[in-house]
Amino acid sequence: MSTTEAETQVVTAPKKVKKMKPARKQVKPGDVEKKEAPQTGKEYNIWYNKWAGGDREDSYSNKTKSQTRCNIKRDAGLTRANTTGVKYCCLFFARGCCPYGWECEYLHMLPDASTALPDTSKDCFARDKFSDYRDDMGGVGSFQRQNRTLYIGRIKETGTGPETEEVVRRHFKEWGEIEKIRVLQYRSVAFVTYVSEFSAQFAKEAMACQSLDNDEILNVRWATEDPNPTSKVAEKRRLEDMGREAIQARIDPRIVDAVRSIRALEEGVELEPEEEMPEEEDRGAKRPRLMEESHRTGILSADAMEGLKYFAEIRRKTGLGSAAPPPPRAVAAPPPSGGLGLGDYASDEED
Known part of the structure; x- marks a missing residue:
């Protein structure tokens, strides 16, 4: 076997796909010592999960260092959520103290930004x-x-x-x-x-x-x-771009073409011709495209789209779109009546 053939075999060898391992059990039951928070106030607020009525600095000074910490490279792995399709992450995995590991009902991995959560009113841990x-x-x-x-x-x-x-x-x-x-x-x-x-x-x-x-x-x-005006403008632009991309991803391109054609007819503007495909490619791609469009669902059917384009082309060729509207006809004023008008009566204030 020559050196060239050996190099070719090495290059064309398929890469092994690294499979994720089952999630590790971060702690054993009983390893983490649960400490009760010291009473820093007179009343316990169940909504804020803390004591109310005490000094604010006491809650900060009484904080203790967490006993566990998550290590993504070591702790991340597959759980039951990867099979059941649950999109939320495990809160105790993030804190480094989940004792269930691969048996957990939530994901043991970082949240994916491209994955849309089922409910936008919840965070990535399924909390409201x-x-x-x-x-x-x-x-x-x-x-x-x-x-x-x-x-x-x-x-x-x-x-x-x-x-x-x-x-x-x-x-x-x-x-x-x-x-x-x-x-x-x-x-x-x-x-x-x-x-x-x-x-x-x-x-x-x-x-x-x-x-x-x-x-x-x-x-x-x-x-x-952030009170910085530049940051506010940048954040506003980012949200607008995200909304525009989400809307464009859901709009049927045929509806966009139909709206452009109707607007061009109303304004009398000639549409720019789109780039034409070569005949050989067009013959092979035309029929599959029509078959694909027939299965799509939208406000207007494929036949209606073709009809709108056909009438738009006829309107453009005949020049009706740019024709000026006929001038309004002059209407003759009616002859004055013989009776008294309102102007013939005197005002009561003149007496």
């Missing part, structure tokens, strides 16, 4: 969102605004701003693609903006009460709306 954010910007979040930015507080800064940004990026890039990071130097605060909202939801739970490099306890919250 609320109309407004909590006062402390914690919790699940709101369904009225797409928030992709996290507030990271209580960071121990040991270097310059770029060094702190590199540390934050190294710890938070594990949960999804990061769009930008802003560090407020000497304030122990950073803002992390993800490309996908699902990544921000996952990172918020995965990094809650975790530490970076200096054994601190992070305070991870939802960020408020």
Whole structure:
């Protein structure tokens, strides 16, 4: 066998598809010690899941470091949700303390930004969102605004701003693609903006009460709306582009052509001719295309589309679309009547 044949065989060898392994059981039952939160107030608020009426700083100072942490490379894998079709992720997997592993009913992997969730009023963990954010910007979040930015507080800064940004990026890039990071130097605060909202939801739970490099306890919250006008314009443009792409993906292109033809007829504008396919390609592609269009469902049928195009072509050739409308006929004024009009009566105020 020659060297050329050997090289050809090596190049053409199919790549092995790496299959995902079953999800690992992160902890065993009883490994995690559950500690009750100390009473910092007089009344317990079941909606906020905390004590009310106490000092606000007490809840921050009494935070303890999380006992577990998720490791995507080691813990991610297949579960029962991959077979049943469940789209939501496991909340305890994100926190690193799911004892079920491959037996879990939820996904043990990062949320996919391209996957549409069944209910937009829920987050990636199937928790219901609320109309407004909590006062402390914690919790699940709101369904009225797409928030992709996290507030990271209580960071121990040991270097310059770029060094702190590199540390934050190294710890938070594990949960999804990061769009930008802003560090407020000497304030122990950073803002992390993800490309996908699902990544921000996952990172918020995965990094809650975790530490970076200096054994601190992070305070991870939802960020408020950026007051920068440039950021507001960019976010508005991004949402408009997303809406436009979603609408265009659902519109039948035949309806678009019909609307363009009707608008051209009304305005008397000649449509630009579309690029014609070569005859040999057109003969082979015309019939399958017609067969495919006949199975589609829409407001107008394929025959109606062809009829509209046919009449548009006739209207364009005959020039009726650009013809000026006939001038209005002059109407003769009626002769004055012999009786008294309203102007012949005097006003009562003149007496």
